[in-house]
Amino acid sequence: MNAIFFLLPVAVLLGALFAFLFVMAVKRGQFDDLDDPPKRILKD
Amino acid sequence: MEGDQDVFCCSGCEMAAAIIKGAGLEAYYQEREAFPPRPEGFAGDWDALPVTAGPDGTCEIRLQVDGLRCASCVWVTENVLQRTEGVEEAVVSYATGRARVRWDPGKVSLGEVAGRISTLGYRPRILGEEGEPDRGLLVRLGVAAFAAMNIMMLSAAIYTGWLGGMDPRYVALFQWVSLALAAPVALWCAEPFFAGAVQGLRHGVLHMDLPIALGVAVLFGHAVVVTVLEGETYLDSMAMLVALLLAGRVLESRGRRRAAEAATALAATAPASARKRVGDAVETVPAEDLAPGDLVDVAAGEELAADGIVEGGQGSVRLALLTGEAEPVGVQEGSRVVAGSVLIDGFLTVRVTAVGRETVLQQMADQLRLSADRGIRPGFTDRIAPWFTAATLVVAAGAFAGWFLAAGLEKALLTTVAVLVVACPCALALSRPLAAAAGLGAAARRGLLFRSGDALLAMGEVDLVALDKTGTVTAGELEVVEAPREALRIASGLERFSAHPVGRAITRAAVEGGIPLPVAEEVREEAGFGIRGKVDGRWWEIRSGGPGRVSVRGEGGESWTIALGDRVREDSRSVVEEIRAAGRQVALLTGDVDEVAHRMAEEAGIQEVSARLSPLEKVDWIQARQDQGLRVLFAGDGLNDGPGLAQAHVGIAMGTGAASSILVADGVISVPSLRPILAGFRAAAAVRDSIRKNQVRSIGYNVAAVTLAAAGFVNPLVAVILMPISSGVVIWGAFRVEQAV
Numbered sequence: 001m002n003a004i005f006f007l008l009p010v011a012v013l014l015g016a017l018f019a020f021l022f023v024m025a026v027k028r029g030q031f032d033d034l035d036d037p038p039k040r041i042l043k044d
Numbered sequence: 045m046e047g048d049q050d051v052f053c054c055s056g057c058e059m060a061a062a063i064i065k066g067a068g069l070e071a072y073y074q075e076r077e078a079f080p081p082r083p084e085g086f087a088g089d090w091d092a093l094p095v096t097a098g099p100d101g102t103c104e105i106r107l108q109v110d111g112l113r114c115a116s117c118v119w120v121t122e123n124v125l126q127r128t129e130g131v132e133e134a135v136v137s138y139a140t141g142r143a144r145v146r147w148d149p150g151k152v153s154l155g156e157v158a159g160r161i162s163t164l165g166y167r168p169r170i171l172g173e174e175g176e177p178d179r180g181l182l183v184r185l186g187v188a189a190f191a192a193m194n195i196m197m198l199s200a201a202i203y204t205g206w207l208g209g210m211d212p213r214y215v216a217l218f219q220w221v222s223l224a225l226a227a228p229v230a231l232w233c234a235e236p237f238f239a240g241a242v243q244g245l246r247h248g249v250l251h252m253d254l255p256i257a258l259g260v261a262v263l264f265g266h267a268v269v270v271t272v273l274e275g276e277t278y279l280d281s282m283a284m285l286v287a288l289l290l291a292g293r294v295l296e297s298r299g300r301r302r303a304a305e306a307a308t309a310l311a312a313t314a315p316a317s318a319r320k321r322v323g324d325a326v327e328t329v330p331a332e333d334l335a336p337g338d339l340v341d342v343a344a345g346e347e348l349a350a351d352g353i354v355e356g357g358q359g360s361v362r363l364a365l366l367t368g369e370a371e372p373v374g375v376q377e378g379s380r381v382v383a384g385s386v387l388i389d390g391f392l393t394v395r396v397t398a399v400g401r402e403t404v405l406q407q408m409a410d411q412l413r414l415s416a417d418r419g420i421r422p423g424f425t426d427r428i429a430p431w432f433t434a435a436t437l438v439v440a441a442g443a444f445a446g447w448f449l450a451a452g453l454e455k456a457l458l459t460t461v462a463v464l465v466v467a468c469p470c471a472l473a474l475s476r477p478l479a480a481a482a483g484l485g486a487a488a489r490r491g492l493l494f495r496s497g498d499a500l501l502a503m504g505e506v507d508l509v510a511l512d513k514t515g516t517v518t519a520g521e522l523e524v525v526e527a528p529r530e531a532l533r534i535a536s537g538l539e540r541f542s543a544h545p546v547g548r549a550i551t552r553a554a555v556e557g558g559i560p561l562p563v564a565e566e567v568r569e570e571a572g573f574g575i576r577g578k579v580d581g582r583w584w585e586i587r588s589g590g591p592g593r594v595s596v597r598g599e600g601g602e603s604w605t606i607a608l609g610d611r612v613r614e615d616s617r618s619v620v621e622e623i624r625a626a627g628r629q630v631a632l633l634t635g636d637v638d639e640v641a642h643r644m645a646e647e648a649g650i651q652e653v654s655a656r657l658s659p660l661e662k663v664d665w666i667q668a669r670q671d672q673g674l675r676v677l678f679a680g681d682g683l684n685d686g687p688g689l690a691q692a693h694v695g696i697a698m699g700t701g702a703a704s705s706i707l708v709a710d711g712v713i714s715v716p717s718l719r720p721i722l723a724g725f726r727a728a729a730a731v732r733d734s735i736r737k738n739q740v741r742s743i744g745y746n747v748a749a750v751t752l753a754a755a756g757f758v759n760p761l762v763a764v765i766l767m768p769i770s771s772g773v774v775i776w777g778a779f780r781v782e783q784a785v
Contacts, residue, residue, distance in 0.1 A: 001211075001214075004217070008217065008218075008221060012225065016190070019186060019187055019190035023183050023186055026179050026183050029179075031179070031182055032179070033137065035140075036137050039115060040138065
C-alpha cells in the first residue's frame with residue numbers, strides 16, 4: 001500500500017497536465033466561438 | 045443560373061456570376077438556399093479609412109457583411125476573398141455574418157477587398173471596437189472543475205475509510221493532497237467573488253458575493269488548520285461550490301456577449317464620402333473633410349454625407365432612417381436635407397450646413413445613447429442578499445455562543461464552520477443567472493435578442509403593447525400588391541436597372557413570380573416623371589398613377605395598373621390576437637395619415653390607433669399610459685422611434701431598422717416578423733416562474749440545513765451530499781425554462 005504515496009501525486013500531476021492543456025486551449029481561443037466550426041465542416 | 049444559357053436580371057448579377065465562375069466556385073449556384081440581394085453600386089470610400097499595418101506588413105479589419113442568408117453565401121464570400129490576390133486570410137462567420145480579413149496593402153487595397161464583397165451582392169460595413177471574449181472566467185472554471193473532481197475522489201476515499209478503518213497516514217496524505225489542490229481554487233479561482241464582495245462592502249452594500257466569499261474563506265481557513273491538527277475538512281464542498289458558481293457566471297457572460305455582439309453588428313456603418321465642388325472641378329473627399337459652406341453634388345442612389353440646403357436640382361429623398369416611413373419625399377431648391385438620407389432619383393447640389401457630430405442624425409444618436417444609460421434594476425436576489433447574509437451571521441454567532449457554553453470551544457468552532465458551510469447560498473446565487481441565461485437563449489433561438497436578463501424579466505410585467513406601423517406591423521418595404529402578369533413582365537423589363545423603390549418592388553415581384561425578365565432597349569428614366577423604353581420591339585411607358593399605383597401603357601393602346609403598397613406582415617394579425625388573448629392591450633402608433641393607419645390597423649386586427657404622431661408625441665403617448673400605471677412595451681424600427689423605445693418599460697427594435705433604434709432598445713428582433721415578441725413573453729414568464737420556484741427551494745434548503753448544522757448534526761459528508769442536491773434542483777429548474785418557452 002505504500003505505493004500510494006508515490007502513485008497519488010503522479011495521478012494528480014497527470015490530471016494537472018490535462019488541466020494545463022485545457023487552459024492553453026482556452027488561451028489560444030479554441031473556445032471563443034462554439035457556433036461556427038460545426039457548420040464550417042459541412043462545406044469543405 | 046447554371047444551365048445552357050445564363051440569364052441575369054441585371055449587369056450586377058452578371059458580374060457577380062463572372063467572379064464566382066472565375067474563382068471556380070460554381071457549386072454555389074447548386075447549393076444556395078436563398079437568393080442574395082441585388083448587387084448594388086459600391087457605396088463609400090473605403091480607401092480613405094485609416095488602417096495601420098501590423099509588424100509583418102499586413103493589415104487586418106473586421107467587417108459586418110449584410111445579406112448573407114445561407115451557408116452557401118458565407119462559403120462563396122469567404123472563398124472569393126481567399127482567392128483574391130493580396131488577401132492573406134479571410135474568415136467569415138456562419139453564425140454572425142462577421143468577416144475578418146487580413147491583406148497585404150502592397151498588393152491590394154481595402155477598397156478592392158470591399159468591392160469584391162459588394163459585387164457579389166453583399167454589403168460590407170465596418171464593425172466598431174469590441175472587447176475580446178472573456179477567457180479568464182473559463183480558465184478559472186477549468187482549474188476549479190479539475191480540482192473539485194480530484195478532491196471529491198480523495199474525499200470519497202476518506203469517507204469510505206470511516207467504515208473500515210483507515211491508516212491515519214493515508215488519511216493525512218489524502219488531506220494534504222486535497223489541501224494542495226484546493227489552494228488554487230480558494231486563492232485564485234474564487235477571486236471574482238472576493239472582488240465582488242469587497243466592492244460591495246466599499247459601496248456599503250451586502251452583496252450576494254459576500255456570503256459566498258465568506259463561506260470560501262472560512263472553509264479554506266478551517267481546512268488549513270484542521271489538516272495540520274488532523275480533523276475533518278470540507279474542501280470537497282468548497283471546490284464544488286466555486287466550480288458551480290463559476291459555471292453559472294460563464295453561462296451568464298456568454299449570453300450577454302451574444303446580445304452585445306448582435307447590437308454592435310447592427311450599428312456598423314459604411315464609410316461615407318462626398319463629391320465636393322472645388323471651383324469648377326468636383327473631387328471625392330471623406331465625409332469628415334467637409335465643412336459648412338461647401339457645395340456637394342449628390343447623384344441618384346447616393347447617401348447624403350452632411351446636413352444642408354438644396355441649391356440646385358431636384359429629386360426624391362428617402363428619409364427612412366429619420367422618419368421610419370418608406371415613401372420617398374420630393375425636394376427642390378431651398379429644401380432642407382439631412383445626412384443619412386438617400387437620394388432615390390434626380391440630382392442635387394447641396395450647400396452644407398452641418399457636418400459630423402453636428403448633423404441631426406448624429407445628435408439624435410448621441411441623445412439616444414445617453415438616455416440608454418439607465419442603470420441596472422436590482423433583482424430580488426440582490427435585495428434579499430443583505431438579509432440572507434445578516435441572518436446567516438446571526439445564526440452562526442448564536443450557534444457558536446450556544447455550543448461554547450454547552451460543550452466548549454472546539455465543538456463550538458466546528459459547529460460554526462458547519463453553519464457557514466451549509467449556509468453558503470450556492471443555489472440561491474445560481475438561480476438567477478442560470479434561469480436568465482436559459483431564458484435569453486430560448487428567446488434568441490426564436491428571434492428575440494435581449495440586452496440583459498433584466499430586460500427579459502421586465503417583459504413579463506408588460507400590460508400594453510404599442511406597435512409602430514412601418515417596418516414593425518408592416519414589412520416596411522414597398523411591394524407589389526396587385527398587378528396583371530403581363531404588365532409585371534413588361535414593367536420589370538423597363539425597371540430592372542432602376543434604383544427607385546417602385547422599380548425594385550416590380551422587379552422583385554417578377555422574379556418571385558417566376559417571370560423571365562425581358563430585355564428592354566432604349567430605356568430612359570426621367571426623374572419624377574416615369575420611365576420609357578422598348579420591350580419586344582414596342583414602346584412602353586410607366587407613369588405614376590396617383591398614390592400607391594403606377595400605370596403601364598403600350599403603343600398599342602394597352603393600359604394596366606400596378607398597385608403598390610406597404611403590406612402588413614403575414615403573421616402580424618395572429619400575433620396581435622395572441623398578445624390580446626394573453627390579457628394585454630395592443631395599440632398602433634404611427635406618423636402616417638389617419639386613413640392608411642386605420643386600414644393597416646384593421647388588417648392587423650388592432651382597435652386602438654393613434655395616427656399623425658411625431659416622434660416626441662409618441663413619447664408623450666407612452667408617458668400618458670405610464671402615468672395611468674400601465675407598463676408599456678414599445679416596438680419600433682426607425683431612428684424616430686428611439687425616444688419612444690427609451691421611454692417605454694421595454695423597448696424592442698426591429699433588426700432591420702435604424703442602427704440608433706437598436707442601440708437604445710432593450711431587445712432586438714432578428715427575423716422579419718413580430719412572432720418573437722410572443723416568445724419573449726413566454727420566456728419572461730418561464731424565467732420568472734423558474735427563479736421564484738428556485739428561490740423558494742433554495743431558501744427552504746438553507747433554512748433546513750442551517751438549522752441542522754446549528755443543532756450540530758452536520759459533518760463534511762452530510763454537507764457534500766446536501767449541497768449538490770440543492771444546486772442540482774436549481775439547474776434542473778433552469779433547464780425546464782427552454783421547454784416552457
